[in-house]
Amino acid sequence: MTEDVRLRRGRGSLGFSFFVQGVTFALLVTRIPAVQDRYGISDGLLPAFLAAVPVLAGVSSVATEHLVKRIGPAAVLRWAQPLVLLSLLGVGAGSRMWHVALALGAFGLSVGALDASMNMLGVSLQRAYGRSIMLGFHAAYSLGGIVGASAAWAGAHWHLSLFTSYLPAVVVLLPLALYGSRFYADRRGEGDIPEKGLGAGGFKLLLPLCLVMACAYIGDSTVSNWSAKYLQDVLGSSEQLSTVPYNVYMVTTLIGRAVGDLGVRRFGAVAVVRIGTLVAAGGFAVVAAAPGAWAGMLGFTLLGIGLCVIVPQTFAAAGRRAVEHNGPGASDTAVARLNIFNYVGFLIGSPLVGGIGDAWSYRGAMLVPMALVLVTLFHARSFGAEGARYGVGHERRAGDRAVDVGRGGNEV
Numbered sequence: 001m002t003e004d005v006r007l008r009r010g011r012g013s014l015g016f017s018f019f020v021q022g023v024t025f026a027l028l029v030t031r032i033p034a035v036q037d038r039y040g041i042s043d044g045l046l047p048a049f050l051a052a053v054p055v056l057a058g059v060s061s062v063a064t065e066h067l068v069k070r071i072g073p074a075a076v077l078r079w080a081q082p083l084v085l086l087s088l089l090g091v092g093a094g095s096r097m098w099h100v101a102l103a104l105g106a107f108g109l110s111v112g113a114l115d116a117s118m119n120m121l122g123v124s125l126q127r128a129y130g131r132s133i134m135l136g137f138h139a140a141y142s143l144g145g146i147v148g149a150s151a152a153w154a155g156a157h158w159h160l161s162l163f164t165s166y167l168p169a170v171v172v173l174l175p176l177a178l179y180g181s182r183f184y185a186d187r188r189g190e191g192d193i194p195e196k197g198l199g200a201g202g203f204k205l206l207l208p209l210c211l212v213m214a215c216a217y218i219g220d221s222t223v224s225n226w227s228a229k230y231l232q233d234v235l236g237s238s239e240q241l242s243t244v245p246y247n248v249y250m251v252t253t254l255i256g257r258a259v260g261d262l263g264v265r266r267f268g269a270v271a272v273v274r275i276g277t278l279v280a281a282g283g284f285a286v287v288a289a290a291p292g293a294w295a296g297m298l299g300f301t302l303l304g305i306g307l308c309v310i311v312p313q314t315f316a317a318a319g320r321r322a323v324e325h326n327g328p329g330a331s332d333t334a335v336a337r338l339n340i341f342n343y344v345g346f347l348i349g350s351p352l353v354g355g356i357g358d359a360w361s362y363r364g365a366m367l368v369p370m371a372l373v374l375v376t377l378f379h380a381r382s383f384g385a386e387g388a389r390y391g392v393g394h395e396r397r398a399g400d401r402a403v404d405v406g407r408g409g410n411e412v
Contacts (some may be wrong), residue, residue, distance in 0.1 A: 039100045068332045085169075088166050123319030126316055209314050212314050224246060281370050284303065285370060307373070349369065
């Protein structure tokens, strides 16, 4: 098999893994009310169950950092994805509270390993391709989220049990994921096996990107957890219309990520991230000031367009900065540590907005994630290559843009 064929197969199989994870996660989070009803989980206890998943995922992401040094990210992903699918099925198969606690615990541990290893392979493939492809993987995740949410809606519409709703997805996706895992393009055997971490001061190197990741996920969790309530309770929409903003957000996220790699290749990652940040902040401002439901819908649409580019480029930038400072072996460590702040943002976002909304107003609460997203502007240069930060001239950056983009994008 030629190198080009191997890379194409690796890219396709990894893209499918992102898609499968999008389906799986959407099937879980969109049926939380049904999970609560099935197991008799009280409103007071539900946040503890939901918080346990990202906490365990963060612990697993840290463990994955060390595991990939022994067996490589492809092997971790090959077994983590089936475990995530089986854990989802377990959530729908139990009958007692300890059953769902065990299933959600297994889901959290396996999803942390899966998220970390998927993005490790994505960063590695982008480096091998020599151009931006990371947004395409996350577009596959968004597409999976739309498919999963649609399947969950169908299950709820037809009053299917959780197990019956989840079983077809697991039966179809599990064997396909296992087959596709044969083609992951790992670095093992190529002399690029991770042998060292970030080294002294490595975490300090990543701190700006960690902050950006957390703020981006605070914004994302605000949309996923509060868009329906905001539209209905604050903007006076119907219950049916209140379900639309999240779907619109997912669709615009898919579209933005599908074309985002072209923007990175043409203008560089720094410019794309800056534009995305400003669009996202504008979306929150529109939502906060919206006089009615349709104006609010416009704001959530802008949020999808703006936020969608930030997370994939943050992973790419972390891997590139680690390689520039510590060599190829540091990339996986950087991605695993950055992945923790995905869950930090998810944990902070929903209670932060809810607490401010209850204490003050939900319109005012929307200004908080807006301000946090704008933090990305202060760290946008972290998405560029080293030469841009140390004063290499504009002429050089323009002439070598194709090379710089191959390392994840550069400032224009």
